[in-house]
Amino acid sequence: MKKSSIFSALLIAMMLVSPASLRADNKSSQLQPLMILGGELSNSAATSVADIDEVLPRMKSLGLNTVLVPVYWELMEPVEGQFDFTLVDRTIDVARQQQLKIVPLWFGAWKNSMSCYAPAWFKRDVKRFPRAVTKEGKPLEIASCFSNNVLQADLKAFSALMQHIAERDPQRQVVIMMQIENEIGMLESARDHSPLAEKAYKSEYWAERYGTDDYADEKFMALYYARYVEHLAKAARRIHDMPLYVNAAMNSRGRKPGEYPSAGPLAHLVDFWQQGAPSIDILAPDIYDTGFKSWASQYAMPLRPQDSGKVKNRLFIPESRCCENSGVRALYAFGEHQALGFSPFAIDQASPKETESVTQAYSLLHQINSLTSYHPPLTSYGLLFDQQDRERVIDDEGVIMTCRHYFTLPWDPRATDGSTWLEGGAMLIRLGKYDYLLAGSGVVVDFKTRTEKQQEQQKKLGEDGFAEAGNEPSTLNPQPSTFKGSRLGLLSVDEVTIDAQGQMHYLRRHNGDQSHQGRHARISIGEWKMLHIRLYEYK
Numbered sequence: 001m002k003k004s005s006i007f008s009a010l011l012i013a014m015m016l017v018s019p020a021s022l023r024a025d026n027k028s029s030q031l032q033p034l035m036i037l038g039g040e041l042s043n044s045a046a047t048s049v050a051d052i053d054e055v056l057p058r059m060k061s062l063g064l065n066t067v068l069v070p071v072y073w074e075l076m077e078p079v080e081g082q083f084d085f086t087l088v089d090r091t092i093d094v095a096r097q098q099q100l101k102i103v104p105l106w107f108g109a110w111k112n113s114m115s116c117y118a119p120a121w122f123k124r125d126v127k128r129f130p131r132a133v134t135k136e137g138k139p140l141e142i143a144s145c146f147s148n149n150v151l152q153a154d155l156k157a158f159s160a161l162m163q164h165i166a167e168r169d170p171q172r173q174v175v176i177m178m179q180i181e182n183e184i185g186m187l188e189s190a191r192d193h194s195p196l197a198e199k200a201y202k203s204e205y206w207a208e209r210y211g212t213d214d215y216a217d218e219k220f221m222a223l224y225y226a227r228y229v230e231h232l233a234k235a236a237r238r239i240h241d242m243p244l245y246v247n248a249a250m251n252s253r254g255r256k257p258g259e260y261p262s263a264g265p266l267a268h269l270v271d272f273w274q275q276g277a278p279s280i281d282i283l284a285p286d287i288y289d290t291g292f293k294s295w296a297s298q299y300a301m302p303l304r305p306q307d308s309g310k311v312k313n314r315l316f317i318p319e320s321r322c323c324e325n326s327g328v329r330a331l332y333a334f335g336e337h338q339a340l341g342f343s344p345f346a347i348d349q350a351s352p353k354e355t356e357s358v359t360q361a362y363s364l365l366h367q368i369n370s371l372t373s374y375h376p377p378l379t380s381y382g383l384l385f386d387q388q389d390r391e392r393v394i395d396d397e398g399v400i401m402t403c404r405h406y407f408t409l410p411w412d413p414r415a416t417d418g419s420t421w422l423e424g425g426a427m428l429i430r431l432g433k434y435d436y437l438l439a440g441s442g443v444v445v446d447f448k449t450r451t452e453k454q455q456e457q458q459k460k461l462g463e464d465g466f467a468e469a470g471n472e473p474s475t476l477n478p479q480p481s482t483f484k485g486s487r488l489g490l491l492s493v494d495e496v497t498i499d500a501q502g503q504m505h506y507l508r509r510h511n512g513d514q515s516h517q518g519r520h521a522r523i524s525i526g527e528w529k530m531l532h533i534r535l536y537e538y539k
Helices: 049-061 086-098 120-124 148-168 195-203 206-210 214-240 267-276 292-299 326-337 352-373 450-454
Strands: 004-006 022-024 029-031 036-040 066-072 101-111 131-133 139-143 178-182 244-249 282-287 316-320 341-344 378-385 391-396 399-405 424-432 435-441 443-449 487-498 504-509 521-523 529-538
Touching (some): 036 101, 036 316, 049 086, 066 086, 086 101, 148 214, 195 214, 206 214, 214 244, 214 267, 267 282, 282 292, 292 316, 326 341, 326 352, 326 378, 352 424, 352 487, 378 391, 378 399, 424 443, 443 450, 443 529
Parallel strands (some): 101 178, 178 244, 244 282
Antiparallel strands (some): 004 378, 022 029, 131 139, 378 424, 391 399, 443 521, 487 504, 487 529
16 A cells, blocks of 8 residues: 655645745755645636736635735737836735735636737737747647747747746745646647647657657647747746746547647656756646546656755646535645645636635645644555545554545435545544544445455344344455454544644544444534544454
């Protein structure tokens, strides 16, 4: 089983960022304690001062510590060479008042593949700022990354933005990270076939090296998109160094290159992106489709030796579907992968029913932050279950924890009423031998020794949680003639809170019906709790 370590000084301390929290060398940024409990605003949520004044305080009230905010090239440079930083300044000022951190999203040459946020003067001058072209010769509303004019215009504006942020927030007390462009990628065609692109394609002898199919074309575009981004990243490093990332729209649902934003920083193109843009710290997934755990695991990339102790390669999810499952997904990402951050998209437009899970999960994570800040390194696991993926068995140094979705218990009618199950998830943290913390919603965990688990009988349970009459033991796990070894029991299960000094405070004891007479620890769907679980061994 996969086991993950929480390092109080690096991996999962939940502190808000201080000026000393992010330091950089000449390659990439050093990471000190940081957890982004974030939310990304919808695309047009910060297009006026009134928008910013309304939305940022509301994000604070939801429990966020960081807001991902678009910066729009078309509004920042409406006239070529004349910059208006009114919205940027207001965002920084209000965020500082609200004690929020900000991650600006540079909506420059590309946003979701298209060049829709480029200024009017850029869009109209097609000769000076050429577009990408399909294989059939169709021009696209996508600026060509092979054009030096496109690059220089984008680079000039982005550099002006970085310089202004450096002057406005020199100690990085508010602006902690930067996204360069947004979901770069080609659509309708796997690569650009404009004259400039064809010249580069031939100069690289690409067809001879990689072939001529769509997947080879996608690799070609990935390398050149990355090289383009590297120019902006190097400028950022010189002006106001901070962690830099690019985000990717997923290649999901069986689509082929050209049918999704192809050549972006996708997991199967990591080598090309790392080669072309070494100054970028993180390739980040925007996760909207099913299979959250699978997508997250693809981007929880192992550190290379040269990146040890740096922000580079850590899982960061800047966009995820904002829904009732967002909270448990956040707990999973931080618990299983020690994610740098999690951020539901368009959280400003989400319903209270959807944002409630985020608020509840972030409240638990804030408390865990306080605990880990005052505690030596710990071990954690992330749990995430749905109607199909219901169970995970973890061997934690001889403690066998069988973790399941809450609806696997036989007595909750919501499990069988025909509705789709809400996801259940949690962080499971080992505090010491036989000492655990379970924080989340919709999970049930039992604890056994290895020998006890090996001799476990599989029984069908009735709605009262006991074996149905006449139920025979499973032939897969027959009852031994004599039980061997020791067992684990629940010494106590206490619902707790944790204060800002990392001290645990007792709320109530979960026993009797709440622990099924000492058989398990559980948190119902719809409840958000932190349980302190202590075990004991007996024969």
